[in-house]
Amino acid sequence: MDVLWSPPADRIENSPLRAYLNWLEKREGRPFPGHDALWAWSIEDLDRFWVSIVDYYEVAFSTPWTRVRTGDPMPHTRWFPGARLNWAEHALRAGDDDGTALVCVQEGGRPAREITFGALRRSVAAVAGWLRRAGVRPGDRVGAYLPNTEHAVIACLATAAVGAVWACCSPDFGADGAIGRLVQLEPAVLIAADGYHWNGKEIDRGDVLARLRAELPALRHVVHVPYVFDRPRPEGTTPWDDLLAQDEPSSFEQVESSHPLWVLFSSGTTGLPKGLVHGHGGITLEGLKWSGLYCGLRAGERMFTFTSTGWALWNMQLGALTQGAAITLYEGSPNHPPGAVWEVAARTGADLVLLGAAVITANTGVSPREEHDLSRLRHVMVSGSALPSAGYHWVMEHVGPDLRIDSTSGGTDISGSFVGASEYDPVRVGRIGGRLAGVDAAAWDEDGEPVVDAVGDLVITQPMPSMPVSLWNDPDAVRYTESYFDTWPGVWRHGDWVTMHADGSVSIHGRSDSTLNRQGVRLGSSDFYDVLETMDEITETLVIGVDLPDDGYWLGLFVVPAPGHELDDALKQKIVTTLRTRLTNRHVPDEIVEAPAVPHTLSGKRLEVPIKKLLSGRELSQAANIASVDDPDALRWYARFAAERGL
Incomplete structure (x- = not known):
């Protein structure tokens, strides 16, 4: 596997991560020569690791904790029960009064406001x-x-x-x-x-x-x-x-530590979008760990995240404030004019940039280092989807040759990351550095056995403080359990295909469920249905997203016209206009296909996952149980469509 860049020894030695490890060595009376040793210890003694974060960053519990977590299995685990704090207090306590906290930039090259x-x-x-x-x-x-x-x-x-x-x-x-x-x-x-x-x-x-x-x-x-x-x-x-x-x-x-801080919404694959409730304590701890040990931010530095307020990256970036670092708020398109995000990074003196992989691939027609002074930039973090191999080379060639490229994966569910890179990790083309401290992640096969150097389901086998304390309007955790713990009780199944490589690096292969991921942003299928199925010309619709070779993606919309109507060019244009105006441009499909019907489970749920499997190359017998389908002939139509199209 290509190693594109390796961290110099002085960079490691002077990093905030190494400073924490030096402190930890004295505290624990044992060596921590690098991140691998930290990760292994953090999952062997999960409670002690999180107490070390509390102590190192001096988390201010106004009422002290008496135990680290309850003994309940996920999703019922509660961290630092009874302890009291306020997340906003921690976000605002670090920076000097005259130090920059926010850099506000608007599309079009207008002067920044600090x-x-x-x-x-x-x-x-x-x-x-x-x-x-x-x-x-x-x-x-x-x-x-x-x-x-x-x-x-x-x-x-x-x-x-x-x-x-x-x-x-x-x-x-x-x-x-x-x-x-x-x-x-x-x-x-x-x-x-x-x-x-x-x-x-x-x-x-x-x-x-x-x-x-x-x-x-x-x-x-x-x-x-x-x-x-x-x-x-x-x-x-x-x-x-x-x-x-x-x-x-x-x-x-x-x-109280588990008191609701904010609600982040999932994509809404079925029904209304899930409201993921995160607590003050969990977000405080995750934000300090991530911004301090993995972003490596110090007081006076600047982090530029390209995000909208509807994406979890917006919430995650607020962790930079806990280190006394500034965040750049950019309001506008990432590519107007072409390369706009890099111009903003240069103009605002960014030390760290966090953006979606799709933003990088959309900017490959420019060469930012030839046009802008990016000398302060030391770290490019990528989220939303895996960065294609060509994207790694483009960043090194056109942004800077001495950059730590850090592809991460996590998301809305935990307002943070499961996997990413540390200051010790080399940059391997197409790979994520490894698992983050305190995250007991693994790849499991269909039998619930861990696999290495083979594709499996991404699972988390021990709780994390920033996992949702609940879902909104889900008092008995029924929907929470169905969403993450139905496959393996007590084990978080995230819904990503992943490979845990023997060298510790990680590859993410896309969603293993029906969630749509367009340009690094998850979209909810129910949003499509809610908008389109009010149209008189349409009986029912089905939206499917399929990962393609070479990091491509196909978003297909199947439409069952109402009696007396056909899916002609006029109706297709009306669908496009409706999706663009009532939702967003990202919701406009790559292809709109007329279908005879939409098959469902016997309980009435559309067969999104089985049809995605068909379109991904699975045989019908492997994709669905015909006996559990309300319209087997309709499902067979999708199987024929998939075979003929060969996506």
Whole structure:
């Protein structure tokens, strides 16, 4: 396997990871010569590892913990039960008052605006005070419909400071997608912008805001953020500036470690998107570990994550603040003009860049190092999907020859990473460095046996603090268990095909379930169905995503026309327009195919996984049990289609 880059000894020796290992050696009275030794110890003595993170980063529990975790199996494990803290307090405690906390950049080369830690603390205190005066109490929900700007960061931190629960939808979601998520939470407050920027255009979201106000019946207050347009605010809303108008002392509600911090939404493969509830304690610990040991951030450094507020990377990047590092908030398209993300990285002095693999592959027509000064950049992290082999070579040739390329995998489910690279790992083309400390990850075959150098299901066999404390509206953990623990009780099955190589590196091969992953962003099939099946011309639809050779991807939409209609060019165009306007451009399929019917299980669920298996090359007998299908002839049609097309 090609080694593209190896870390110099002085880089390792001067890294924050090595500083932690030096401290750990004294504490434990044993050597930790590198990351492999750390990982092995961390899963052998999981509790002691996480206590070391608590102690090393001086986690401020206002009520001390008496035990590290409960003895309950996943998903019922609780970490540091009874201990109290506040995540926002940890996010805001490290930076000097005059140090930069946020660098705000808007598409189109406009000058960046910098916000200091002192100004951020004051703004968070002011908004938290307004929320308290508005009657928001611990456990209440604050919903947001905001682009990647300082408004979102301030509002998120303020919500956490009062012990309320944060949930944000990116404004590239249409009304249906946003309502389907936020309506589940019954938010008391909605903070919403009037629009956003994309590919040189100003996108108006006034109509979506009106629908959100109408269809979120528990709302008591709506805060209007006049971000794009200069026009009167909607009647009955509170202007954003009112939230900042009154000086308030900083005050952080101390909550139990598992108290809900935010709700991140899954893609919604079946039914409404799952609301993944993460706790203050777990996110504090995961954020400190990830930003300190793996991002290697120090006070005064800068991290630029290309993300929207609807992607878990947005939440993950906030961990940089715990190290006193700044985060760059870029609002706009990654490729307008071509190579825009690299221009922003250079202009804002990024030490670390985190972005989706699809962003890199979309920028391969430019050579950033020839056009921009990227001399501060030392680390490129890649998430969302595996970085193609050509992407590794492109980064080294066109971004910088002495970069640590760190392909990671984790996601919304844990607001963090399972696998990635440490400062000790060489960069191997097409490979992820290895498993992260505290993550007992493995590849299992169909019999639940671990396999090495062979493809298996990615499983996590011991709990992690940042696993969801619950799913929203799932009091008995029924849906939680079905989602992750149905295959092997007490073992988290993530839904990725993975190879754990003998040298410790990892390969991710794509989803083993029906989740769609388009350009590094997971899409929910139910979003397609909710939008399309209100059309008179359509009886039913089925959307399938298939990983192709050479890192390609095919998103196919099968359509069963209503009686008296046919899937002609006009209907195809209407489908495309509907998906683009009511959802996002990413939801537009690569191909729209007329089908005679959609087969279901006997309980009425569409056969997404079996049909994906057929399209991935499986034989019908291996993909589905015909006896459990409501329409075997329809399933046989998909088998013939797959065989003829040969995707």
